[in-house]
Amino acid sequence: MYDTVRNQVVSPSDGTVLKNAFGAYLTLTTCNPRFSASTRLVVTAKLAHSQLFPNSGLSKGKPGKPKSVDLAGNSNGQFLVAVLWGLIVAIAGGILAYLLVSDNGTPSSASHSQASTTPSASAAVVSATSFDPLGDGTESPDLVVNAIDGDPTTSWTTEQYDNFPDGAKNGVGLALDLHGEYDVQKVIVDTLQQGWGASIYVSERPVGELTTLDDWGPVRAHGSDLDRSHTFDTGGVKGRSVLLWLTQLPTGDNGKHYVAVSEVRVA
Numbered sequence: 001m002y003d004t005v006r007n008q009v010v011s012p013s014d015g016t017v018l019k020n021a022f023g024a025y026l027t028l029t030t031c032n033p034r035f036s037a038s039t040r041l042v043v044t045a046k047l048a049h050s051q052l053f054p055n056s057g058l059s060k061g062k063p064g065k066p067k068s069v070d071l072a073g074n075s076n077g078q079f080l081v082a083v084l085w086g087l088i089v090a091i092a093g094g095i096l097a098y099l100l101v102s103d104n105g106t107p108s109s110a111s112h113s114q115a116s117t118t119p120s121a122s123a124a125v126v127s128a129t130s131f132d133p134l135g136d137g138t139e140s141p142d143l144v145v146n147a148i149d150g151d152p153t154t155s156w157t158t159e160q161y162d163n164f165p166d167g168a169k170n171g172v173g174l175a176l177d178l179h180g181e182y183d184v185q186k187v188i189v190d191t192l193q194q195g196w197g198a199s200i201y202v203s204e205r206p207v208g209e210l211t212t213l214d215d216w217g218p219v220r221a222h223g224s225d226l227d228r229s230h231t232f233d234t235g236g237v238k239g240r241s242v243l244l245w246l247t248q249l250p251t252g253d254n255g256k257h258y259v260a261v262s263e264v265r266v267a
Contacts, residue, residue, distance in 0.1 A: 002026055002045035009039050017042045118238055121185070121266035124178035128156075128264070131173035131243060133212050139172050147174060147261045155192060160256035164249045171199075173245040174264060177207040181240050186267045187221070187232040189244060192260040197224030197248030200232045202239035216243050224248050242266055 005025075009032055010017055017027060017040075024047035032041035128148050130139035139158055146154035158172050165171075178184075187200050201216035210216055221232035225248070244264055249257040 001048045003048045004043060004045050006042075006044040008042050008044075010042055012037060012040055014040070017044075023047075118181060118183045121178060121182040121242075124180065124182050124266065126266065127177045127179070129175050129177070129207060130156075131175040131245075134169040134171065144174065147264050148176070150263070152190065152262050155260040155262040157260040158246060158249060158258045160252070160254070160258040161249065162256065164257035171213070171245050171247045173243050174261065175207045175210070176242040176244070176264065176266065178240045178242065178266070181238055182266075183236065184220075184234055184239050184242060184266055185236050186234065187242060187244065188229070188263075188265045188267065189232070189261060190229045190263040191226075192228065192262060193250045193252070194227055195248070195250035196226055196246065196259045198222070198226075198232075199245045199247060200234060201243040201245060202234055202237045203241045203243070204239050205241060207241045210241060210243075213245070216241075216245075 008017070017029070026045045026047070028043045028045070029040050031037055032039045126148050128144040130141050130144055132139040140156060143156040145156075147156040156174065181204065184202050189198065199219045200221040201213075201218075202220050203210055203216050205215070220234040220237060223230055223232065244261070246259060249259050251257055
């Protein structure tokens with residue numbers, strides 16, 4: 001039976017914990033934290049007593065110098081074999097844990113399997129609102145549902161501008177609330193015009209908490225002079241809110257700057 005005498009966390013390069021120590025000690029190591037190679041957890045235990053090998057000289061209640069170690073079959077040899085088997089099992093466990101982690105600390109397929117439990121954004125039930133923090137706060141709010149109704153014959157359109165950017169107003173947007181955390185890989189936008197441009201933002205916060213463009217965080221994808229349909233690749237990011245921020249509005253037949261969005265989908 002062994003008693004734990006010390007738990008410690010060390011760097012992967014610290015080999016001092018494996019140095020020989022006088023007495024019957026057992027050292028176990030594993031990766032720490034789970035699925036990470038950044039540190040090592042080291043557990044040191046000491047033999048409390050041995051009922052299997054009472055003549056080993058290391059049994060509880062029998063202090064004194066141990067008998068000479070002999071691998072030919074006496075009690076001390078049996079004890080050494082048992083300790084060696086314990087070390088082999090500990091080393092095998094450490095190797096198995098290390099194989100679960102890549103050399104650079106990236107989670108293995110096991111941790112990727114856990115990450116993949118986040119559902120795809122294509123399964124989200126989406127609602128939409130216009131996002132106009134640089135203007136009067138709204139942008140054709142009665143039409144936003146047309147951009148997510150699955151009907152390409154309906155559309156949400158921006159207001160029509162004589163010039164765009166219009167002074168300090170250099171963008172206008174459509175905010176999508178996914179109503180939960182999803183894995184957002186792509187944002188597909190269908191429009192009725194060519195020559196438009198936009199940036200895509202993804203946030204883990206609800207749409208109602210995002211009142212300025214800075215609240216949305218970094219740009220996840222961007223494009224300009226786009227065709228009528230364009231797929232933005234976000235690179236894969238978790239979030240519950242998506243912003244289509246239109247930064248380039250083409251000129252219509254009437255000389256005004258605007259774009260009509262027939263559909264926005266997330267996947």
